Amino acid sequence: MTLLEARSISKRFGGLQAVKDVSFSVAQGSIKAVIGPNGAGKTTLFNLLSGFIAPDSGEVLLRGMPVQDLPSHAIATRGLSRTFQHIRLFGGMSALENVMVGRHVRSRAGFMAGMLNLAWTRAEERDIRDRALDSMEFLGIGQLAHANASSLSYGQQRAVELARSLTSEPEILLLDEPAAGLNMRETADLAVLITKIRDRGITVLIVEHDMSLVMNISDEVVVLSYGEKIADNKPLAVQKDPQVVRVYLGEDEC
């Protein structure tokens, strides 16, 4: 079953055609990757899918419902959670509080309930805290719960950001370059982690510059070049695709 689908979406920034007529779909329970050289439009594509920017044309369907005109918070409420290429934690809050914000879409205490601190509000608050701690334990960062988020190392901040997304129990998780800044061993750990997340029933879409992470774990890979989709296939087939080899691997200076 298709969970998320892009139908010929395009986005232009002034003279730059960042994403051009891209279509693809993500099957429920799968891991799909979007790869491409720097500037291929991967992050723009992510911003389009998560409602951070609206496409000039085309549709984004989440469970068959068009969401391209919804703001990001409304898309999050519908079960799509994302991380950022440049980590965006909430400064001045502890790691645990950051992760607890992830539960926002699945809890309901409003201004009145919060001010009056009713019995059900306190129960909900305990539940939010427990689930946030569970996510942190799952990612092996339980001991960081009470650390100030902005005092953590880069890798730890990435993990907190991921825990925050997981706490919302999303239908689909969008990871924007999760391996950026990680060394080879950490990248290998991350690959294991992503498959574990998939095994929890969460569909995963990864944008990645680094091929080594995605080729092993992805069910399917979309390749972008200058905003256009040039391949959408199984990892092995993509690696053998002459056009991909030419525009991506052939010019990879890494």
Add this chain to the structure above:
Amino acid sequence: MFQRFRHITALAAAIAAVQLLTAATGKEFFLTQLTMAGYYTLVIIGLCLLMGYAGQISLGHAGFFAIGGYTSAVLTTVDLSAWKAAPAISLLAKSGILTGRADLYGGQILTVHPWAAFLCALCITIVVAFLIGVPVLKLKGHYLAMATLGFGTIIYSVVLATSRFGAADGISSVPAFPLLPGLAVTGGSSQRVANYYFAWLLVTVGMLLLINLIHSRVGRALRSIHGAEDAAGAMGVDAARYKLNTFILSAVYAAVAGVFLTHYNGGIGPSEASIMKSVRYVAIVAVGGMGSLWGTLIMSAVLNFLSLRGYFGTFDDAVFGSILIAVMLFSPEGVLKLDIRSLVGRWIRTDRKAGA
């Protein structure tokens, strides 16, 4: 959780201690200014939520205070007895929404009951805050400051130019606000102690509600908006709605204070709507530690008391202006983002460097 109640209990104890101290030293007349300081503190803690937690500035909060005060003042002083025969008026009179009382000159007049006026004031405040908040909260930083300043200016001009609001003289002979049998919000010296406790009870309850709020899901959402608005959106936080609700809530705090202080003083004048009042509120939130409800409460009680006792003399507004300048100078991120601990930390670090 327990810490929350410890702080509130400490506040209650401090309130009682101050009253006992004034009684013991024969300075009961201080209670009048302390009561007024209590109502101003209510405005300021509401503004602290908006500035410190939602990260939005308002230079128009005196406007909301004035909306509350003036609505109540007008409704409880306008004599409707000439229309007594009209069916709508007589129905309102029978239902208790209108009430007859003797005016200053011994004549019998028919006015809106203070409680009904209070509810009207709250409704008007909510509607105005909503209508102003929707467009204005799309702005950020200085632009938001300027837009709310514009709102404050409008309210001030309207108050000053409307004869129904008493123009430059304001409205006087506002009646007492009955709370319980034998207890009313009024400036009469027989009720001075009771009024002091009532004003600070409102502050304590207001404080408890805000502290609960900032420790709740909503408080976390507000701080997340302050921290990284785009990431908050990605977590499903509707930033626009949360900012608007916070704006309305803090406006309601200001209006409640406006209503009760007007009844306590027996009147209200246009100076309550002036820009300098709004600036004063912002200055106190800033010096209180921007985002520290307790720091703001303490600074507000002290500075308002000193100001109302006249310790600052003719430099009253200048003192608050200077406070704002000092805060801006010592806070590189300007008035919108100040962490008093980092400020103190910087001094300590500089001292160490100087010592070494």
